[in-house]
Amino acid sequence: MKKIYLLISILILGMVFIACQPKTVKNKYKSVVMSSNEIIDDLVKSIGGNFIETSMVIRKGNDPHSYTATEKDIIRITDSSLIIYNGGSLEGRLEWALSKIGNITPAVSIIDCLPKDKLIYDTDKNSGKKTVNHHFWHDPVLWKIAAHFIADNLASMNNVNQQIYFQNEEVFLYTLDTLNNYIKEQVQKIPAENRIIVTEHDAFAYFGASYGFETYYLHGSSSSSDISSADINELAALLIEKNVTTLFLEATLPDKNIRLLQSTLKAAGHFVKIGGTLYSDTLGYNNDYEAMMRHNVDTIVNALSSK
Ligand SMILES: [Zn+2]
Incomplete structure (x- = not known):
């Protein structure tokens, strides 16, 4: 039986290895x-x-x-x-x-x-x-x-x-x-209870997992799905419970859904600020990966360092 498991493991590893081999193209x-x-x-x-x-x-x-x-x-x-x-x-x-x-x-x-x-x-x-x-x-x-x-x-x-x-x-x-x-150093400036990122879609799950943030959002990982008023109300209730005071906009998305979330929270007596605009799916004005990441980190740290 162990041999069968070993054979299956080798085959699976082999499949992964083959799938990750560079493709041969014209030289x-x-x-x-x-x-x-x-x-x-x-x-x-x-x-x-x-x-x-x-x-x-x-x-x-x-x-x-x-x-x-x-x-x-x-x-x-x-x-x-x-x-x-x-x-x-x-x-x-x-x-x-x-x-x-x-x-x-x-x-x-x-x-x-x-x-x-x-x-x-x-x-x-x-x-x-x-x-x-x-x-x-x-x-x-x-x-x-x-x-x-x-x-x-x-x-x-x-x-x-x-x-x-x-x-x-x-x-x-x-x-x-x-x-x-740099990111590890910068996030230390944010009090542990403030390490929550709220955006329209679930673009910061990996960032959050790596640097110790909870992440909440209206969409899943695709920004093209519809948002209902029930989605807004559900997230608003959660943010009140978590005492979240900051929301972030995303450069590639209109701000109307986050503004609607903000006004829904305000109507419930819970005031939140907009912490800035993050580059979730693009590089931004600098057209450079490192600059995009530094922009996001600096924006998040500036917004969340104090309530
Ligand atoms: Zn995305």
């Missing part, structure tokens, strides 16, 4: 690598440097959850050497479009290569169905795994430049370690 001196969004595009540029020509599917500043593939996008994807996407249903209809394109352009998902025990799952309160939360890039330690995954894929695509890619990866990993230490 060009300068290749076009398409990223699904600006966050992945920034990482590809950090690793690929001047040796990679990059492009994005979802336009800068747009909400990835509501993405719909256009004919023009399909042509751009099929013309590229490789497409790298987040996966876990972050990018709206992109995964569906890729399934239709087939093997014309190799496609790799970063989330598929993360250790399964590091993933966070959301449970739908109506259906009970579990779905993976795809916002793992808000944990710089998990983003290190993404950096290595991309270096591996670029090296596989162009082995002439692979040494450069792995050197760039080392530099970027150091940046992520420094960032991780």
Whole structure:
């Protein structure tokens, strides 16, 4: 019996290993690598440097959850050497479009290569169905795994430049370690009872798990689901119970639902402030991962350091 278990374990490990192997693509001196969004595009540029020509599917500043593939996008994807996407249903209809394109352009998902025990799952309160939360890039330690995954894929695509890619990866990993230490230091300024992040959608679950915050939200991990007045009232009751005094806006979402939550709380005699705007699914004005993370951390620390 033990042998059967061992064989199954080997097969499962083998499947994971195979799934995470870089895809073989055309070996060009300068290749076009398409990223699904600006966050992945920034990482590809950090690793690929001047040796990679990059492009994005979802336009800068747009909400990835509501993405719909256009004919023009399909042509751009099929013309590229490789497409790298987040996966876990972050990018709206992109995964569906890729399934239709087939093997014309190799496609790799970063989330598929993360250790399964590091993933966070959301449970739908109506259906009970579990779905993976795809916002793992808000944990710089998990983003290190993404950096290595991309270096591996670029090296596989162009082995002439692979040494450069792995050197760039080392530099970027150091940046992520420094960032991780910065966040750990900064959150110490927030009293333990104030470490609660309230946003419209569940984008900060990984950030919260890594740095000791409770997170509450109106949507699940997708911002494209509907919000009812019952959802607003339910969250308002919870925030009163937790004595939460700060809500955050998100750059890619209209502020009407959070404002409605704020006025619902006010009507109940509970006053909350808006702590600022966070970049949940985009990089923001600096167009840089590290700057985006520092902006979020600084905004959260400034808002929650005192009630
Ligand atoms: Zn999101």
